[in-house]
Amino acid sequence: TQLLEQSPQFLSIQEGENLTVYCNSSSVFSSLQWYRQEPGEGPVLLVTVVTGGEVKKLKRLTFQFGDARKDSSLHITAAQPGDTGLYLCAGMTGTASKLTFGTGTRLQVTL
Amino acid sequence: SQTIHQWPATLVQPVGSPLSLECTVEGTSNPNLYWYRQAAGRGLQLLFYSVGIGQISSEVPQNLSASRPQDRQFILSSKKLLLSDSGFYLCAWSVLGLPEQFFGPGTRLTVL
Numbered sequence: 001t002q003l004l005e006q007s008p009q010f011l012s013i014q015e016g017e018n019l020t021v022y023c024n025s026s027s028v029f030s031s032l033q034w035y036r037q038e039p040g041e042g043p044v045l046l047v048t049v050v051t052g053g054e055v056k057k058l059k060r061l062t063f064q065f066g067d068a069r070k071d072s073s074l075h076i077t078a079a080q081p082g083d084t085g086l087y088l089c090a091g092m093t094g095t096a097s098k099l100t101f102g103t104g105t106r107l108q109v110t111l
Numbered sequence: 112s113q114t115i116h117q118w119p120a121t122l123v124q125p126v127g128s129p130l131s132l133e134c135t136v137e138g139t140s141n142p143n144l145y146w147y148r149q150a151a152g153r154g155l156q157l158l159f160y161s162v163g164i165g166q167i168s169s170e171v172p173q174n175l176s177a178s179r180p181q182d183r184q185f186i187l188s189s190k191k192l193l194l195s196d197s198g199f200y201l202c203a204w205s206v207l208g209l210p211e212q213f214f215g216p217g218t219r220l221t222v223l
Contacts, residue, residue: 042203099157
């Protein structure tokens with residue numbers, strides 16, 4: 001069974017601070033995605049990374065895929081209250097584009 | 112553009128009652144379809160996925176079943192609900208061969 005462990009589980013920071021969320025596994029994934037989810041809603045895709053060592057930027061968010069394609073990180077610069085939510089990583093393996101989801105990181109950004 | 116719908120949005124059912132949750136996708140053909148369950152504030156557990164009409168793969172043994180009677184329709188069912196079936200149920204779709212999945216708004220199920 002493939003597992004994706006995210007750390008930290010919870011993070012409460014003030015507006016303007018920087019943070020990094022980690023997603024780790026012992027398994028190799030063909031691609032990895034990050035989602036953000038608001039309470040009571042479905043997850044929304046933020047980014048997909050497919051190449052080992054790949055770095056993608058989405059405004060203040062920087063995503064990196066590990067060289068061995070077993071881990072990933074999400075770095076947020078100058079966090080804002082609108083960044084609040086549950087962040088989920090998900091790795092793809094096998095057929096039918098099945099995703100294994102991480103355990104989730106709940107981020108709260110306060111004024 | 113593609114859209115995905117789920118209904119109902121919330122549901123409260125007694126133990127032992129049947130269940131039917133529906134998911135439909137618009138704006139795409141031959142999508143892969145998925146049912147997930149999410150525990151409070153945690154990651155998603157894949158329950159079922161389908162690569163075509165009538166083709167269902169189950170990921171975990173449980174009290175639930177899934178069906179795909181039409182290309183863009185995915186149904187999650189149970190004959191008799193258990194308390195442990197409570198949760199947030201999410202439907203998702205993807206294009207064959209691509210990793211991105213797109214989620215519906217979810218159904219909050221409470222079994223009393």
